[in-house]
Amino acid sequence: MTSELLGQALFDGALIEEASKKSGLVWVRGASAPAARPLWHVWHEGAVCLVGDGPGEQPLPGLTDGGSAEVTVRGKDKGGRLVTWQATVSEPAPGSPEWEAAVAELKGKRLNAPDSEEMPARWARECRVLRLTPTGSVAPPPTGSLAERPLPTPATTREPVPAALPRLLTKRRKRKQPK
Template identity: 40%
Template sequence: MTIEDAAAEIAGVMKKAGLVWLSWNDGRPAPAWFATVDGQYVVLADASDGAEQPLPGLATAGAAEVVVPAKPATSRLASWKATVRRLEPGSEEWTAAAQVLRTERLNAAELDQQLERWKSEADLLVLEPTGEITERGGQYDDRPRAESPIGTPATTRGKPPITLHRRIRRRPRLS
């Protein structure tokens, strides 16, 4: 398969997705929303601990694996390899990508300052297909996908709340 054929197949699959799972440096996959800008797939990654999607280390990774889930998110449509390229803030390409991402961004705070915040606090990254499609419909690998949950300091508060309108355990006598 040529790179052009692979890019066309990837474009067809990416049209069906609004979210992808990215993994880089043999790390745990992370969800990321993206936008298509002039045939390129652009992801917004938080450079610091700000308000955008946290993808630590993706800007310097150089390569990533992109997993495209099906709409019900219970299966995969495809998986492909990408090179990661950072856009230089303020350049024409960065501005065009930022304008498209701005319209795709849901629940954004402070819209009037959003682009300035992205210049200083976030990285706009382009995912460029290498032409290697690792999985596609009907051709999946045998790797087990189950992973243990990420550790967290969160705990339950204690006893679960009382359920109101509980079903009566014993029927009353009818007489």
């Protein structure tokens, strides 16, 4: 490996690690998933660690043990895309040293948990803990638009503004003017 390629590989690895450590949210698309999903995570021992697919936890569609995933990390300042990288997905067995280490980090970052003390036991029973380890492959910056249709949701937009509302607002402003 030439020194230029080695330097680029080291730079890519450092970029992936620093961006992933600082961002509280990553966009992940599993090999069989139709679109990327935002997921909270922690960076631990060279990989993004996730917990989900259980009651009250985030969904992890398309992420299977031994599969691959595409991870996009956003910047903390403006929320723009910093880096997109390929990852290998692994699912450590509950109770294994690798699982225990990941769960200890995830537990510290999990906000609004209804059962903070019982969380590791619940995760072992009902959820999946995944590690997304970078393969070293960083995607080049996109040249076109990355706009996608939103995922289907039962949420709706606001109702149209009532026709009389602009008149009511105008009258209030007129009353407040000094005489």
